Amino acid sequence: MKLKAQPYDIEVGRYEVIINTVDAEELGIHAGDRVQVKNRDTLTAVVETTDGIVTPGRLGVYREAWEALKAVPDEIVDVLPASRPKSISFIKKKMDREKLTNDEMHDIIADIVEGNITEVELTAFVTASYMHGMDNDEIEWMTRAMVKTGDQISFDTHPIMDHHSIGGVPGNKISLCIVPIIAASGLLIPKTSSRAITGAGGSADLMEILAPVSFNADEIKKMTTQVGGCLVWGGATNIAPADDRIINVEYPLSIDPKSQLLASVMAKKFAVGADTMVLDIPMGNQTKIPTIQEGRKMARDFMELGDRLGMKIECAISYGGNPIGRAIGGGLEVKEALVMLESFTGPRSLLEKTINISGMMLEMGGMAQKNEGAKMAQELVKSGKALEKFKEIIEIQGGDPKITSEDVPVGDKVATVLSPKDGYVLDIFNKSLVQVCRIAGAPHDKGAGILIHKKKGEYVKKGDGLFTIYAEKEWKLDSAIKESLRNPIMFVEGMILERVQVV
Ligand SMILES: O=P(O)(O)OC[C@H]1O[C@H](OP(=O)(O)O)[C@H](O)[C@@H]1O
């Protein structure tokens, strides 16, 4: 069918066109199908249908396809139905619980990167992996495919250190402290992070408050070589580019399938040339890993994948049943991390976790003797060397090195939720906590989040502040307050939880 091309200057991340439903019917295609579009060039594009935006006889062409066709407005192009990429049948195979081959996995990942797969198809892949899982071969193949379809860095020196958390515990701002501690010791750490997946702020979201986080592979290598480390957003680089596209469909579902999680973390690490790393596995109620047994299984899976990739990995199964520190979300978390580096003060959970994971890394990297790493990490903070290093990292990434914890802005719309009774904080519900932060605006609004005043086990009197919600917009604060009342984030009770009696 011949149609008149008209441009839609909108970036959609793949070749996509809009066809009027009258023409779509004539071609025998539906929304989500593919068509071949030909002028002097030929490309395959995903179809969107419309009753109005594009009139019959015309073809709306989004930016990527328009640029690839080098089309001119009103140019006549040929449009024909095209078949779906083969990888759709491989996704179907995973939905049917079958094992994929190395080539099939590579095709799926390559099609994700090239934008040949729609969100619906990608969601089906992620959901099928969530429900049916993958074996170690498939996970290795997915990891290698994610690395191969993007840029890679290689350093002339070793070891190249890295740290990563599987996430799932609120307030886990430790990367902001660990990266400078390790770099201050003289080791190299080119740290890439994701944005929030199931949480209220990933490390990339937090670092972005202090400095830009979008860099390419060459820039990451240069910054790491110059100051010892960096903390950048993996999604902005062309490093393991499939990762961020997969995370984009995981985020709205708040799921992180184990197979994708392993590949996502390890592909980012392998691609930046890291060879020695510590993996944080937060474990506890309402985390990604509810029991120690599952934590050990996850650790074994990471170590086996590390072996297959030739990387030295140790895991720290950490306590995740309660938030790390007292600040959750954007600026609040960054402040808490900076206070820790400025004065080695703050919540014990943050200090202890940061120091112990850094200690493991210093031992693995050959900077400290066995069991001496934590002491060395502590000295690097107390001497101010870690803070000084963090400022160098902030500066090289384009931020203001003079920033202090006092300067970090937080939302000015605040409300403190009070305890309804005397008693103990018997539980904090991680998922409800994150939900309230997200409704308050996190991770997008950097000033949004929650500051916890009372943690698990602490005694409270009726009327004491339990936590304060921060937001940038009044209406978001109102919605967050309502959510925190509908779905409480804390359980306060006395020693007698309930009286059960004969009625
Ligand atoms: O949103 P949830 O699922 O909690 O976790 C995602 C976070 O966990 C990892 O943290 P890090 O980069 O190792 O500090 C990711 O990179 C991301 O920042």
Ligand SMILES: O=c1cc[nH]c(=O)[nH]1
């Ligand atoms: O980087 C990360 C961390 C957790 N889960 C992922 O999928 N990727």
